Amino acid sequence: MLRWLDVLKYARYSNPEPSRRVEKTEDEWKQILTPAQYHITREKGTEPRYRNAYCRSYEPGVYACVGCGSLLFNWTEKYHAISGWPSFTQPISRGAIKYAFDDSYKMERIEALCSVCDCHLGHVFPDGPEPSGLRYCINSESLVRLDEGIEKLA
Numbered sequence: 646m647l648r649w650l651d652v653l654k655y656a657r658y659s660n661p662e663p664s665r666r667v668e669k670t671e672d673e674w675k676q677i678l679t680p681a682q683y684h685i686t687r688e689k690g691t692e693p694r695y696r697n698a699y700c701r702s703y704e705p706g707v708y709a710c711v712g713c714g715s716l717l718f719n720w721t722e723k724y725h726a727i728s729g730w731p732s733f734t735q736p737i738s739r740g741a742i743k744y745a746f747d748d749s750y751k752m753e754r755i756e757a758l759c760s761v762c763d764c765h766l767g768h769v770f771p772d773g774p775e776p777s778g779l780r781y782c783i784n785s786e787s788l789v790r791l792d793e794g795i796e797k798l799a
Contacts (some may be wrong), residue, residue, distance in 0.1 A: 649734060649771040649778055652744050656755050661740035663760040667713040674712070683712050686764035689749070689756075692740040694729025697785035701725075707737065708788045713762040717741050717788065719782070726773070726780055731788070733781040734773050742781075744769065757781055 653736055655661070669677075674687050684690040691719075694700075699708070708718040708731075718733045726732035736742045747756040747768065757766045766787045773780030 646777050647739065647779060650754055652769055652779070653784070656744040656746050656797050660743045660760060663715075663740055663743075665761055667715075667762040669762075677754065678711065679786075682786045685784045686712055686766075689765040690784075691767075692730070692784050692786050695772040697730065699731040699785040699788060699790065700729060702731075702790070704790065706790045706792050707791040708783075708790055710759040710764055710766070711787055711789050712759060712760060714789075715741065715759055716791075717759065717766070718783070720790075724774060726782070728780070730767065730782050731785055732773070733783065734777050734779055735777075736781070742769075759787075 667767050675683055678686065685692060693720060703720065706720050707716050709716050716737045722733045722735045724732055724734060743758040743760040745756045745758060747754045754768045757769050758764060759766060764787055767781065767783040770780045770782060771778055
């Protein structure tokens with residue numbers, strides 16, 4: 646189980662190596678992503694609170710990166726955080742998420758990115774429920790929900 650100290654160490658020193666890498670040109674990203682997905686994942690945007698696909702959705706399945714299909718979160722780690730965005734307590738694996746310091750908008754935060762393709766997902770905070778205390782606040786536009794059992798095929 647990841648804890649806040651693990652996230653800080655990864656952001657400060659080195660993230661776990663992903664199992665693979667996906668790299669595309671900006672034109673290639675624009676061809677495969679919708680304008681909203683491109684804005685969120687490549688330009689580090691944020692979607693409106695509560696008006697997004699997965700904020701209030703708790704259906705079984707796994708959540709994958711919209712850019713490369715890498716598995717990121719299991720629905721069992723999703724919870725209602727009243728933040729306006731989908732929130733998770735843990736990634737699907739230690740190496741699924743890449744962490745980076747983000748001081749944009751005069752705030753100090755830890756950015757959560759897909760470790761395989763560097764798509765911006767959202768941020769992680771140390772105010773989640775126990776036992777981990779983590780809250781991954783993730784943009785719906787950066788995710789695609791796959792039906793339960795799909796993770797066995799990936």
